[in-house]
Amino acid sequence: MNIQKLIDKGLKLKSYPKDSVIYEPGMQPRYVYFIKSGEVRMVTVSDEGKEFIQGVFKTGQYFGEPALLTDRPYLAFTIASRDSQIISVNKEDFFKLIENEPNFSMELIRNLSNRLFYKSMMLEELASEKADHRLLTMINYLLTDIKAGENLRVTRQELADMTGLRVETVIRGMKLLAGKGLIKTVKGKIVKV
Amino acid sequence: MNIQKLIDKGLKLKSYPKDSVIYEPGMQPRYVYFIKSGEVRMVTVSDEGKEFIQGVFKTGQYFGEPALLTDRPYLAFTIASRDSQIISVNKEDFFKLIENEPNFSMELIRNLSNRLFYKSMMLEELASEKADHRLLTMINYLLTDIKAGENLRVTRQELADMTGLRVETVIRGMKLLAGKGLIKTVKGKIVKV
DNA sequence: ACTTATTTATGATCTAGGTCATGTTTGAGG
DNA sequence: CCTCAAACATGACCTAGATCATAAATAAGT
Numbered sequence: 001m002n003i004q005k006l007i008d009k010g011l012k013l014k015s016y017p018k019d020s021v022i023y024e025p026g027m028q029p030r031y032v033y034f035i036k037s038g039e040v041r042m043v044t045v046s047d048e049g050k051e052f053i054q055g056v057f058k059t060g061q062y063f064g065e066p067a068l069l070t071d072r073p074y075l076a077f078t079i080a081s082r083d084s085q086i087i088s089v090n091k092e093d094f095f096k097l098i099e100n101e102p103n104f105s106m107e108l109i110r111n112l113s114n115r116l117f118y119k120s121m122m123l124e125e126l127a128s129e130k131a132d133h134r135l136l137t138m139i140n141y142l143l144t145d146i147k148a149g150e151n152l153r154v155t156r157q158e159l160a161d162m163t164g165l166r167v168e169t170v171i172r173g174m175k176l177l178a179g180k181g182l183i184k185t186v187k188g189k190i191v192k193v
Numbered sequence: 194m195n196i197q198k199l200i201d202k203g204l205k206l207k208s209y210p211k212d213s214v215i216y217e218p219g220m221q222p223r224y225v226y227f228i229k230s231g232e233v234r235m236v237t238v239s240d241e242g243k244e245f246i247q248g249v250f251k252t253g254q255y256f257g258e259p260a261l262l263t264d265r266p267y268l269a270f271t272i273a274s275r276d277s278q279i280i281s282v283n284k285e286d287f288f289k290l291i292e293n294e295p296n297f298s299m300e301l302i303r304n305l306s307n308r309l310f311y312k313s314m315m316l317e318e319l320a321s322e323k324a325d326h327r328l329l330t331m332i333n334y335l336l337t338d339i340k341a342g343e344n345l346r347v348t349r350q351e352l353a354d355m356t357g358l359r360v361e362t363v364i365r366g367m368k369l370l371a372g373k374g375l376i377k378t379v380k381g382k383i384v385k386v
Numbered sequence: 387a388c389t390t391a392t393t394t395a396t397g398a399t400c401t402a403g404g405t406c407a408t409g410t411t412t413g414a415g416g
Numbered sequence: 417c418c419t420c421a422a423a424c425a426t427g428a429c430c431t432a433g434a435t436c437a438t439a440a441a442t443a444a445g446t
Contacts, residue, residue: 155423156423156424157422157424167424168425171424
């Protein structure tokens with residue numbers, strides 16, 4: 001989906017400063033959100049306050065459709081991880097996009113399929129595998145996004161929040177994986193070989 | 194999607210006896226499967242042999258699209274939970290359905306959204322909540338499908354395989370939940386009040 | 387109504403990973 | 417080049433739930 005097209009259609013752009021909340025659990029969904037610039041994270045928080053990162057969305061991506069389309073209140077917070085500009089598209093306009101925008105519905109189907117794939121993978125990890133395996137799977141998944149030589153700009157706390165582990169476990173796990181040569185780390189940062 | 198329509202189009206129906214495997218991990222996806230009758234379960238198996246039920250699909254439903262559309266090898270086994278009749282629709286025909294069948298693409302988008310919603314909920318549970326909470330969430334989710342007075346036809350082992358717990362933990366957990374009045378159980382079966 | 391297989395149940399351990407406490411290192415802002 | 421906050425690190429526990437063993441209760445087939 002081309003963001004500029006949305007702007008041309010006259011849809012309003014809104015700025016969300018870093019750490020501002022776009023929506024929170026319990027709210028009734030009204031929009032699909034297209035990111036013009038910036039980055040957001042989708043986070044669920046347990047009764048005891050433990051955070052879990054359900055997903056991260058970057059410039060050019062959109063989020064919030066599943067809740068809107070299934071008409072169920074949000075389960076998660078969505079929070080700007082840095083200053084972001086976001087276009088809110090209401091239900092009616094979103095349906096128009098699906099109907100009139102060539103290829104958009106197919107693109108959306110592929111996109112949802114991809115997310116489903118990621119979640120299935122993580123479910124299997126969380127349900128069945130132990131800490132180090134989980135961690136390695138997560139790291140390898142994140143590494144697919146970057147080029148060799150670059151390093152993952154992700155903290156241990158973030159890895160913990162994505163894998164359902166605790167920081168200390170991630171720290172010890174990474175040390176072990178690095179020792180076994182399963183990951184390479186330079187100055188604490190994971191680098192793609 | 195109307196199954197009869199697919200049969201009218203001349204697509205072939207195949208019978209899968211109980212416990213037969215429709216596809217397994219690593220295979221390259223070629224079809225989307227529509228269930229004319231019966232029921233299948235989608236299961237991932239960890240390195241140590243632990244099974245996790247990713248989902249259950251029943252008469253009238255379809256499965257296998259995400260892997261086909263993202264062109265990635267299957268992660269899971271799909272196994273007939275009872276004698277089933279299934280129509281395999283190849284990629285080309287599936288795309289035709291999306292393009293030509295009115296409402297089908299919208300229905301598919303809603304369907305994928307629903308599955309995503311379920312997986313997000315389970316991810317949060319597996320990542321953050323403890324055994325009894327997980328169990329209760331799963332049971333309540335399954336109860337939404339049935340009428341008051343009916344009981345869940347699900348074994349404790351199946352509940353274990355859906356929540357990532359072990360049978361013993363499910364057994365003890367259910368006893369506790371029943372004691373607290375959070376679930377009602379008659380002759381070992383969970384019944385909807 | 388038997389016989390056999392599956393499911394449920396319960397007690398006794400064991401352990402991975404959480405929790406807690408207390409540093410040390412790194413890096414951004416003045 | 418300092419300062420201060422965030423990120424990383426490590427040791428010492430502790431506990432939820434896994435594991436193991438064994439048996440009772442249902443269900444299913446003949």
